[in-house]
Structures are given as C-alpha cells and as structure tokens.
Amino acid sequence: MAGSLYALLEENHLAYPTLHNNAAAMAEYAVLLQQTCEIDNYGVPFCMTVEAEDFGAEVDLGSPLKDPRVTRYPAATLDQVLAIHPAACPRHRVTLDAIARLTGGDVPVIGNLTGPTSLLTSLMEPTEVYRAMAKDEKKVALALTHLTAHLIRFAEEQVAAGADMLVLADPGSSGDIIGGGHFRRLVAPSLLAIVEAVKVCGKPVVLHICGNIMPLAPELAEIPWDALSVDSVVSLSKLQVHFPERTLMGNVSTHLLAVSSGDKIYQAAGKAVEVSAILAPACGLSTTTLPENIRSMVRAARDAAGKLPKYSVPGVS
C-alpha cells in the first residue's frame, strides 16, 4: 500500500483529501504516482482505513502530511465487533470505482486489503485484542472469521472491478507482537482463507507482514501467496532458504526512503534486489518520501534486471 506523498500533492496542487474519497481523484493520483516515481503499477487505496469504516469506525482522513487514521472505534469488546454488520462505506465504492477507471491499460492495477488482525485492532482497542488472544482465543477466532468474510467480499469486488492482483497487508499480526502460537492458531487460518479466495478468482496475491517473520516461516509456507513482502528487519537471503522456490518482495527501509538520498537508496535497493524478485519498500511509505528517492529505488531494480532470471507474475500481463 502506498500512501500519499506530500511532495506530489504540493507540486501538482492536488486538493486533499479528495484522493481518498473521490474516485476520479484517486485514479488520477495513482497514475501520477506511477508516472512520477516510475514504478510498475497503479495501487489503490492509499490507506488502511476503508475496511474499518465499513465496520463503523470513525476515520480522520488526515492531511497531506498525516495519513488517514481511525479516531473512534466502533466497538469496545469482541462481542460488539461480532455484532457489527459491515456495509460498504462511500470510500469502499470509491476504491472499486477507481480500480475500474484504472484497469484495461498497460499498467497493472494492484488492489489492497487490510488483513483481519490489523482490521480487528482498528475496530477496538488493540490492547484489548491482544489481551484477548491470551485469555479468550476462541472469541478472537470468531471475530477474525467475521472480519475475514467481509474482506473476502471486498477482495472479490476489487478483482471484479479489474484489479490484476491484490496485496494483503496484516501488520497487526506480526509475530513480534503475538508470537508463533497465536499466529498459527488464529492468524494463519484467516490469511489462508483470503489468499485462497483471491486465487479462486484467478488473480495473484502478495502477503505482507511486518516485523521479524522468520519464526513464522512454517505457517507461512502453508499459505499459497504468490509473493511474500517483508520488512527491512528481515534478511531476505535467510528467508529465501525457507522458501527456495517462492517469490519474495521487499524490502528497502521506508526510513531510508524518507530521509536519505539517491546513492544510499540505490545501494540499499541493489542489495535487496539480489534476493527479492519484486523490489518494494519494506512497509508503508512516509508521506514525506520524495519521488526522486523512489526513482532511485526503481533505477536499482532496472539496473539489476539483467542479472535476474526472467520472471512474470501469473495472471499479470
């Protein structure tokens, strides 16, 4: 998921927050981001709050420097989460409309989904969710199943609107936070359900989880993601040992992309692309990231392209 970049908004005098709540503006910004930064895809939406709003969360769309965020949870307990019947919020439809506007050309369109655990921690106090994992795992499982059903529907809608692939990002399920046991019992089944649903639609799916995912390798191996996107703390070469035939994505530090400049970024990206088949930032970009820094990363990928085996993502032309 790429957020909005302050520099792009300023240089192009784009109104805010219309890129988040207007389909034409969302599509226009996705094109601008792709062209200016020379990346290989369009991606929408630009935040991880649409699904939360579907469940009744109050969202502040922020400012050119501040990403959208949940400002009021719709629930205080897991029972209350279970009682919510989600409904497509206006931005849910904006996202689908933007995908429809973007699709059909030469540039692949990537849709984005917030993972179930991350969504759950956007609907009620995260501390209570994590507490419940230790005290009432069964109820957490029920809540995640409830959320997963909605996420699968949103995924199917994005594919129907024309998304060529989906990125499923679930930073809230990081093994650093919850450990391998809870990940195995609670998170992996929910992620598996979504990934399988996307693949039934005939599209590839990238799974992104933040933090040190090495301890989660056995569980991740059971999920049929097409690419695994990882954080900058992960050693791609060590991770590849666990997934010798599978595609890794990442993992240029977003802090580096935000504060550093050309040469350092190029070098870091060059290191990452020795292993990663899809070069990408390690996580969500800071709004202060300069487009030229992303271009440095892209340049590293292009310069290294000749050294990599030819690769194509199934389903993406």
Add this chain to the structure above:
Amino acid sequence: MLKRRVQILKEIAAAVVAMDENGVVHLAREALHQGVKANEIIMEGLSKGMEVVGKRYESGEYFIPQMLVASDAMYAAIEVLKPHLTGTAGKSAGRIVIGVVEGDTHDIGKNLVKIMLESSGFTVHDLGRDVPLQKFIEEAEAVQAQMICLSSLMTTAMSGMKEVVRMLKTRGLRHKYKVMVGGEPISQAFADAIEADGYAANAVSAVKKAKELLSGDETRSIMF
C-alpha cells in the same frame, strides 16, 4: 515465619509469571494476613515476577498477549495492596512522561514500556497516542518529570522526536530531562543523530536504560 515469607513471595512471583490473576490476588491477601508488608509484597513478589516475565519476553517465549495478562495480574494485586502501603512508601524510582508522537496512533509498544517501567518502581505519566509535541514538555514541566520517553512506529512521526529535543533546547530545558526514544523504525543511530539520551529496542531494555539514565536521581522505593 522467615521461611513462609520467602516462600509466599516466591509463589506470588510465580503466579505473576503464570498470568494467574486470581492466584496472585489470593496470595497477596494471604501474605498481608501473615504480616508481610505491602511494600515488600510489591517489590519482592510482584516486581520480581514481572522481571521474569520481562526475561521471557526478551527470550521470545512470551509476547505481547502474555505481557498484558501478566501485568493485569500484577495490577490487580496492587489494588489490593494499595491501602496497606506504609508512609515510607512514596518516593519513586523516577518520574517519566511517555507517549506516542504526534501523527502516530500505534501504542502497544508504549503501553508495554509503561507497564515494565511501573513494575520497576517508576511513576509514569502516560499521554497516550498522537501526542502534540509541546504536550510532552508541558506535562514534564507540570509533573516535574526526570525523563521524557518518545515512542513511534511510523517513519513519518520520527521527525517529531527530533523536534521535541530541539524544542527543549530552544526553551533552555534540555538539561532538565533525559530523553529516551523507541519504536520499530528507531535505532541507536537515530537516537544519536537527534541527540536523545537513550534508545531502547523493547520494553525490557527500556527499563534498564531508564535506570541507567536516572541512577542517582531518586532513591528506589515504591511506585503508585
């Protein structure tokens, strides 16, 4: 009597580690009944238990869910013990203002740091999340803190940490407060670059660093 006192304090620590809230509360009441001082139950029972919890967190056996439930057990026992704290209890290991920097709402890490600092005898004033930068300084001044702890998970908010240090300097207050920073994207190199006093990679090391930075500032006694 001595053997029973040592034994029950060990059992309290073990119950904290086992995340047994009912057990910890029951044992705390039993210890009081046997004449063990509330101060001692906290320091030698609950706090020792949380130290073990911290070690298990560092070693990757416990994670955030377990830390939260263990601390629930600790806090539940403290509620039972508070009315029995003697007059000598009052000084804390240090007063700390903590919060998640403006622009960021991820606070699990900060909450854990707060728990571990409190279990080690510090008085923590928690400003919550998305905290306006000047609020850290205002609160530190208001409560006469010794340290400001800044937390952030997001790259965007990291510049706010640098700004807090700059604001302290501009207002001639830099010498009054130790500044410690932490969070996923934070590093020692970043802490050095913004001239913070310390960096902690996790909640357990935050306690060690806080003790190191504030050693000699206050006599360690009791919190709450």
